[in-house]
Amino acid sequence: MYRKEQYVFLGNEPVKAIVRNYQKEDFSELMRVQRESFPPPFRQDLLWSEEQLESHLATYPEGSFCVEIEGEVVGSITGMKINFDSNSVSHSWEEVTNQGYIVSHDPDGDTLYVVDICVRPAYRKLDVGKMLLHAMYERVVYEGMTRVLGGGRMPGYSQYAEQATPEEYVERVVAGVWRDPVITFMLRCGRSPVAIVTNYLEDEASHNFGLLMEWRNPFITTT
Template sequence: MYYKEQYVFKGEQISKAIIRNYREEDFDALINIQRECFPPPFPDELLWNKKQLMSHLDHYPEGALCIEIEGELAGSLTGMLVDLDSENHSHNWEEVTDRGYITTHEPDGKSFYIVDIGIRPSFRKMDLGKLLLQAAYERVIEDRLERVIGGGRMPGYKRFSKEMTASQYAEKVLAGELKDPVITFLMRSGRMPVELVKDYLDDEDSGNYALLMEWKNPFIPHENE
């Protein structure tokens, strides 16, 4: 299992953060994190429920991560193991995660798939998302997995959807000509683009697209390298 302490900064304020695996007693706080990250009109039934969270612990507790600041839960990340076809990455979030229940977790999978990541708005600007992703990278290294991978929403695309395609938008974000709240964050966290996936999730802001992005384990050989 995973446990780490370190200091985090918000302006001049220094706080102690604990990154660890979440437990059943954290479920209410985890659901509240989702509620704050996805406020109305986002449908309440699409937020985590306790049955889903228990399924995470049943299938892959190593991928159930949270971060607390001075004893208060501030964010979470959920992952699972998969083996994606290296030649065809086409899939959608609901299918690969079984609607967030992760019953599709493959114990022998070599890719740590990011199911969800969220930071409470009041705790943003502290690089907590990067710390959760770093914990996922460390899990990949510890277990000799090949990579972290997952679909990144492109919420900034809505502003430009009438003047460029989703592919053109992604290229401009990757080139630094535009900034996207999610894709730019993932780039800053070490993730690299793999493929633009159509109909990944029902997300009007992203035009239902997602940019599949990965972080490769630097300690093992990879194909074509």
């Protein structure tokens, strides 16, 4: 199992943060983190249930992480292993994750797929999201997988949908002309765009588009 300790700064005060695999006793806090992270109009039926969290631990507990600060869980990330075909990128979040239950996890998969990442709003300036993604990167290296992959929302797209296609929007975000709360954050964490997916997740702000982004294992050479 995984456990890492490092410091974050609350103002000028260093405070210890613990990154670890989440456990059953964390479920109520994990569900609270989701509620705070994704308030309406985000679909509330997409937030974790206790049954889904139990399925994560039963299926692939090594890919489920949380960050704890001062005794409170402030963020979480969940992953599953898949075999990724770059020639067939079209899928929805519900299809690839089995409606969030991850039961199609492939123990021999070459890719660690990010099912979900969320951070309580009050802690988003403390690099909690980056710590969670780095735990995923370390898992990929430890298991010798090829990449971390995941579909991100594009919530800033609704502001520009009348003047840009999804592809043009992503190009301008990557160029730094526009900023997207999710895509820009992922770029800062070392992720790179792979493909835009139509009808990835029901999300009005993203016009239901998702952007697949990856982080490649630097110890594995691929062509």
